[in-house]
Amino acid sequence: MSKRNSNEEKIDEVWLKLIKSYGLARNYEEYQISQAYHKLMGKAITKYTEDLYYKEHRLYVRLTNAVIREELSMGKTKFIEMINKELGEELVLDVVFS
Template sequence: MAKRFNEENSIADVLKQFIVQNKLESGIDVVNVREAWQNVMGNGVNNYTTEIQLKGSTLYVALSSAVLREELSYGKDKIIKMINEEVQKELVTHLILR
């Protein structure tokens, strides 16, 4: 049975503690990076995005448009910076566009 604490904790603190104890951080990071990509890149790019994967610190993004892939490849560093700012963590260090 779980221990009971008499002190009051905020829900945010309890959820953070639960995530750390159950080692769920990596899964939540994947979801946060996907949402960050959608927020940062907007509808124009999202229409051509077919797959987003985070493996380690590398973000793999599959695009259905070769022209868009080439155009985005020129701004990889800026995209990485914007995604990391959106998730408020240094999660992505490399971006591979497929």
């Protein structure tokens, strides 16, 4: 077995540094959140999702179905826990369903 050099880094760490250096961190976070949302909600909910917007740790979700909007609003805390778990970090601190 070979030893790793002390200056070696994992590819995901290098990738994140690169994204941040080009000022794309926010875009990458939005992409991650969108992917996690679609994975968690599945086709049944995402077909009623008109728009997703992320700003300052708040996720805005515009839905076309009032019943689904109300159900998700009632489970907002659980949704935040689920999406942050899926992301592997606490990016979403609040969610607004409209």
